[in-house]
């Protein structure tokens with residue numbers, strides 16, 4: 001029997017690389033290869049060596065190819081979706097000048113505040129980029145680099161986002177897409193181009209940046225002989241522009257631009273993110289108004305402490321991550337990395353409400369509750385910023401699509417179900433980011449709209465619907481009251 005045409009979708013996220021081998025006709029996942037990353041840093045610092053991402057990409061592709069049992073010649077295209085915002089600076093030969101500053105590195109918070117001020121406040125930023133700089137935004141990191149490591153900033157021959165860096169290694173072409181570019185802080189979602197005023201403010205030469213392809217599915221080149229040999233794939237196959245990981249998940253979910261927040265998704269990974277595809281350009285200072293991979297929009301809110309923080313609490317307590325019960329009176333805000341939503345970059349974890357009947361299992365449950373309330377509150381804010389009342393019955397009844405590694409966990413699913421009171425959908429694929437990247441690769445190789453393709457794939461694997469339960473408003477109020485009181489001094493309220 002002839003081999004099916006196969007595409008490789010790569011998710012290069014914070015903790016690991018996953019390479020999914022997907023049948024381009026049916027969307028069937030034939031195999032997934034994985035390889036871990038190394039993240040270093042203390043006291044707000046979070047860095048990774050981009051060469052580790054490249055090595056992990058090779059390992060994940062090799063593992064996936066071997067598990068699929070397919071001949072390499074079956075592969076017709078590849079695309080990379082990557083963790084957003086990371087700052088990669090390269091020398092003239094394409095080698096990293098230093099470790100990359102990651103999205104969850106909070107040292108750039110003062111630079112974010114200074115940039116916001118320098119342009120005339122949050123509204124001025126939203127009008128141009130769709131988002132207000134926080135520590136996560138690449139522009140804040142670039143400013144940090146100029147101040148703290150001026151030698152690397154001055155020596156930079158190229159400035160890349162994580163997925164651009166990997167795509168360039170594949171195709172030898174410096175390219176990005178509107179989605180990932182929109183998280184840089186120097187790309188305008190209003191004009192669809194790099195913003196000269198912002199580049200000037202940042203002292204950043206546009207010549208250092210990759211070209212912005214029209215969409216993440218654009219074929220920006222072909223797999224070079226060197227990359228083909230490093231990955232064990234055929235030279236000359238299509239390389240798509242790729243995109244940021246959240247934008248790719250939206251493609252994987254088949255979410256084309258729709259009405260605002262018609263189809264919200266909640267991703268439980270290192271970050272907790274909530275987002276939805278939209279045809280309307282978001283214009284609120286209370287959300288990240290990113291572009292989607294196809295140039296429509298992706299209003300998004302992101303928390304810093306989700307699965308990794310809760311896993312850390314489990315390991316401090318010596319418990320398995322599923323060995324948790326609801327927290328009772330205990331409230332645990334697991335802000336081990338500071339927090340982004342709300343914007344509390346210098347915050348740390350907080351535990352309160354201990355009683356004689358508090359158990360380690362309840363403490364772990366309280367950590368889930370703290371992380372889940374934080375991201376669900378971000379969803380409520382996102383709704384309000386989009387002009388929707390999150391408590392209106394028709395909005396609260398919209399199913400939440402749960403994705404990311406945490407969606408595999410019983411305790412995560414039950415905690416989100418209890419605290420949201422909403423119906424949930426667990427999509428058919430557990431690797432939505434990689435699946436979305438595969439749809440971008442399939443479009444680059446064979447044409448067609450990646451969102452429509454992915455939606456047709458999803459029809460074959462519709463996922464699991466979970467009915468809502470009554471919302472646990474008591475826990476919600478206990479957690480939000482602690483959060484409000486604890487954040488007031490930090491937010492200056």
Ligand SMILES: Nc1ncnc2c1ncn2[C@@H]1O[C@H](COP(=O)(O)OP(=O)(O)O)[C@@H](O)[C@H]1O
Nearest residue numbers: 013014015016269270307308404405406408409
């Ligand atoms: N079976 C599981 N149950 C609960 N959590 C899980 C499970 N498998 C993985 N995870 C969580 O998923 C996280 C990784 O998810 P992923 O979406 O790949 O993260 P990232 O994109 O940030 O690298 C880990 O922090 C881990 O806690």
Ligand SMILES: O=C(CO)[C@@H](O)[C@H](O)COP(=O)(O)O
Nearest residue numbers: 013014083084103269270271
């Ligand atoms: O910064 C954001 C979104 O703005 C994060 O969502 C990153 O894109 C990292 O994602 P994960 O590795 O946690 O999936």
